[in-house]
Structure formats: structure tokens, C-alpha cells
Amino acid sequence: MKKTEYIFANGISDTELTPMLSQAADTLRRGGLVVFPTETVYGLGANALDPSASASIYAAKGRPSDNPLIIHIAHPSDAERYTEVTPLFNRLAERFMPGPLTVVLPAKSIIPKTVTAGLSTVAVRCPQNPIARRLIALAGVPIAAPSANLSGSPSPTCFQHVCDDMNGRVDVIIDGGECEIGLESTIVALSENGEATLLRPGRITPGELREVLPELKISSAVTEALKEGETVLSPGMKYRHYAPIAPVVLLKSEEKARQKYISEQSGKIAVLSYSEYADEYRDMPCSVDVYDLGPSCEPDVQAHRLFYLLREIDKVGYDRIFAPLPSKDGVELALYNRMIRAAAYTVIEINK
Numbered sequence: 379m380k381k382t383e384y385i386f387a388n389g390i391s392d393t394e395l396t397p398m399l400s401q402a403a404d405t406l407r408r409g410g411l412v413v414f415p416t417e418t419v420y421g422l423g424a425n426a427l428d429p430s431a432s433a434s435i436y437a438a439k440g441r442p443s444d445n446p447l448i449i450h451i452a453h454p455s456d457a458e459r460y461t462e463v464t465p466l467f468n469r470l471a472e473r474f475m476p477g478p479l480t481v482v483l484p485a486k487s488i489i490p491k492t493v494t495a496g497l498s499t500v501a502v503r504c505p506q507n508p509i510a511r512r513l514i515a516l517a518g519v520p521i522a523a524p525s526a527n528l529s530g531s532p533s534p535t536c537f538q539h540v541c542d543d544m545n546g547r548v549d550v551i552i553d554g555g556e557c558e559i560g561l562e563s564t565i566v567a568l569s570e571n572g573e574a575t576l577l578r579p580g581r582i583t584p585g586e587l588r589e590v591l592p593e594l595k596i597s598s599a600v601t602e603a604l605k606e607g608e609t610v611l612s613p614g615m616k617y618r619h620y621a622p623i624a625p626v627v628l629l630k631s632e633e634k635a636r637q638k639y640i641s642e643q644s645g646k647i648a649v650l651s652y653s654e655y656a657d658e659y660r661d662m663p664c665s666v667d668v669y670d671l672g673p674s675c676e677p678d679v680q681a682h683r684l685f686y687l688l689r690e691i692d693k694v695g696y697d698r699i700f701a702p703l704p705s706k707d708g709v710e711l712a713l714y715n716r717m718i719r720a721a722a723y724t725v726i727e728i729n730k
């Protein structure tokens with residue numbers, strides 16, 4: 379077990395913060411593990427140019443060794459040191475970086491195989507969160523960082539949830555408050571022949587991407603389970619993911635029919651409800667615990683809350699968690715993608 383140190387960076391002045399981040403940057407350069415906030419979720423960082431440091435990320439998370447890591451850079455222009463950048467990358471970078479977008483490109487040989495899990499490509503992201511950007515710039519090396527959760531669990535979006543998983547497994551945890559977005563970055567793969575494929579949806583939607591990439595394809599793994607023997611473009615997509623301990627069941631139906639169905643269930647039940655219906659669940663004769671996912675017309679709020687709520691629900695302990703099946707439009711595609719995996723593809727369609 380490591381002795382984890384904490385940096386409370388939330389809301390303090392730049393002059394107080396700089397020496398603290400310099401110390402964390404030193405830890406990274408020496409091969410240590412530092413958890414830091416980003417605008418999407420918390421990241422578990424190591425020096426991406428150091429094979430043994432990046433290998434220690436897999437051990438700390440219990441992550442399968444064939445699931446590659448995203449490297450985080452301080453400026454979009456740094457990408458050319460580590461990847462073969464293409465004109466499409468430059469256009470994406472101009473529009474969306476810094477921000478919640480990851481781009482997969484052919485890797486240069488400076489990137490160790492422990493980062494790419496043996497692939498010839500590497501995923502690059504330039505985060506917008508000021509603490510993340512300053513930490514990366516101070517480290518002077520790219521930072522390999524997957525989400526800072528134990529493998530399979532929902533990604534942490536606040537300091538307490540990071541500590542729940544990573545205390546004693548990492549050298550430093552930086553508290554940067556709540557992550558603004560709450561779901562992981564959008565991932566786009568760019569191939570050498572100019573094809574662009576969405577591998578993981580996020581806050582940046584297919585519609586926004588198509589303004590720059592009109593020919594963008596969407597990988598079938600975004601919405602569907604992998605078929606037996608199918609090769610996956612993004613290895614992370616083949617694992618049970620984002621899952622709380624209690625089984626999640628997604629209900630595809632009108633709201634009234636969903637309420638009727640839930641009212642007929644037994645056991646200790648948690649319901650993720652849109653805000654406008656939360657009181658109706660609270661008033662049900664059978665007792666269910668209600669967790670407010672946010673207004674049905676505000677998917678950004680739902681994205682911000684989803685992983686936070688799944689982890690809080692696990693702390694109480696339930697037999698089952700019921701939630702509405704999101705649509706596949708805009709930001710809701712990212713919610714659909716995460717929730718369908720959290721539910722291990724369990725969807726019940728209720729016809730009135």
C-alpha cells in the first residue's frame with residue numbers, strides 16, 4: 379500500500395497552487411502516479427514516456443493489459459511529437475481543443491507499448507481543466523491517464539469517489555472539486571486513408587463533429603454489444619463497464635407505464651428518475667428510493683449526475699436499479715452508451 383498525499387486545489391489562488399502542482403509534476407517525472415481533475419472525469423496519470431510508470435497504471439486500476447491509455451498533452455501542437463498528425467486532426471484541434479475530445483492517430487515510436495497496449499495507434503487529448511493543463515505543462519512530458527476508478531466501476535467525478543477507489547494505490551490525489559461534464563471524452567479515430575470513426579460518444583456530439591468531419595462514421599460498438607468473435611476498434615468497449623454493484627435495468631417505455639412497472643416490483647429498489655417525475659415515485663405506495671437524474675430535457679445535467687449517482691446508490695446497497703432508456707440523439711447518445719453498459723445491455727420494453 380502506498381502513502382497517498384492530497385493536494386486541495388479547489389478554489390485556491392494560483393500562487394498557492396503552483397508549488398503544489400510542481401511537486402505533483404516531480405512525482406510524475408519520477409515515475410509516480412497522480413490523480414488529477416479534468417473537465418470530463420478524474421484521471422489516473424503517469425509519465426506516458428516511461429514504460430514502467432504507465433504499466434503501474436494497469437496495476438493500480440486492475441485494468442486488463444490490452445486496454446490502451448489516452449495520453450494528455452498541454453497544447454494541441456504537442457501532438458506531433460507523439461503521433462503522425464493529419465490535416466483532419468488539425469481541423470478537429472482548431473475547433474475542439476483544448477476540450478473533451480480524444481483523437482486516435484498512428485503512434486510515433488517514442489510512445490511505449492505499455493501505453494498503446496501493443497496497437498500501432500495512440501489516443502491523444504488536450505484537456506481544458508486549468509489544473510490538468512498546468513500539471514501537464516509543469517511535468518514537461520505527456521501524461522497517460524485513464525479514468526481514476528477501479529476497472530469496471532463508474533468513473534469518479536468528485537474527490538470523495540476518487541478516494542474511495544484510489545486511496546493507498548497512488549502517490550498523490552489532487553482535489554479539483556466536481557468535474558464539470560461528468561462523462562468521459564468523445565473519442566474519434568482518424569485513419570491514414572482519411573476515414574473518421576466515432577469510437578466513444580461524449581459531450582461533443584456527432585452533429586458537432588460532422589461540422590468538421592462530414593463523413594464521420596459511428597462504430598457499431600457505441601450502441602450495440604459486440605458479436606461473438608468481432609474485432610473491436612477501441613479495446614475498452616468490450617468490457618463490462620461503468621457498472622455499479624447492483625444490477626441496472628433500463629426501461630424503454632412511456633413514463634406512466636414505467637412507474638406502473640416499477641410499482642409492481644419487489645425488493646430494495648433504487649430509481650433514477652427525471653426531475654419532473656421524482657415526486658411521483660416518492661408518493662408510490664411501495665417504497666422505492668428516488669435519485670434525481672436531472673430534467674428530461676437537460677442531458678448535460680444528467681451526464682453530470684449519472685456516475686455520481688450510481689456510486690452513491692452503491693453505498694446504500696440495492697437489489698436493483700431502474701432507469702429510463704435514453705434516446706440516441708445528441709448528448710443523450712453518450713448517456714445511452716454508458717447506461718447500456720452499466721446495465722450489461724438489460725433493457726425491458728414495456729408496451730402499454
Ligand code: AMP
Binds near residue numbers: 494565
Ligand atoms: P478510459 O480508461 O476511461 O480513459 O478510456 C480510454 C478509452 O480509450 C478506452 O475505451 C480505450 O479502449 C480507448 N483507447 C485508448 N487508446 C486507443 C487506441 N489507440 N485505439 C482505440 N481506442 C483507444
Ligand code: MG
Binds near residue numbers: 524525533
Ligand atoms: Mg475508464
